[in-house]
Amino acid sequence: MTDALENHNGTVSIGKRNITNLRFADDIDGLAGNEDELANLVSCLDDTSRKYGIEISAGKTKLVANSTTSFTRSIVASGQQLETVNQFTYLGAIISEEGSKAEVLARAAQTAAALAKLNQSGTTGTSPSGPS
Structure with missing residues (x-):
């Protein structure tokens, strides 16, 4: 280099x-x-x-x-x-012509999926209306 x-x-x-x-x-x-x-x-x-x-x-x-x-x-x-x-992944992060927008959206989707999985397994002890 x-x-x-x-x-x-x-x-x-x-x-x-x-x-x-x-x-x-x-x-x-x-x-x-x-x-x-x-x-x-x-x-x-x-x-x-x-x-x-x-x-x-x-x-x-x-x-x-x-x-x-x-x-x-x-x-x-x-x-x-x-x-x-338009975009590619470098070391696990999305590099895009829109700057960090794609990376933020991907991380938000990963978080939502993880939370949904926790809610399905019943391990969180909470529901949309509050604690059980």
Whole structure:
């Protein structure tokens, strides 16, 4: 990653620090302020990966825009155009073009399902009208 990002200057800033990627084990989430920057980031990663005998899995690599406009250019890794999606899951959290809305809705649904399961088993000792 150090080699790949050597000539890449990111514009996404968090706490006055430029952030170009998030990494956990072999999962990488690239961050870019616009699609030209994203294309450059993917190109840098792709070129450097090949130098080390590693290939980016284009089938597993997805693009998502966190804006009202979609991508207008083709972004390629390992000779294949990368797919644009509305959302994907990264380390168990939903990343979406709508920001955190999908993640909040998913967590709320999980909570409601868990509470319904508890109510069905009778372990909560409460009913909709109050304690039993």
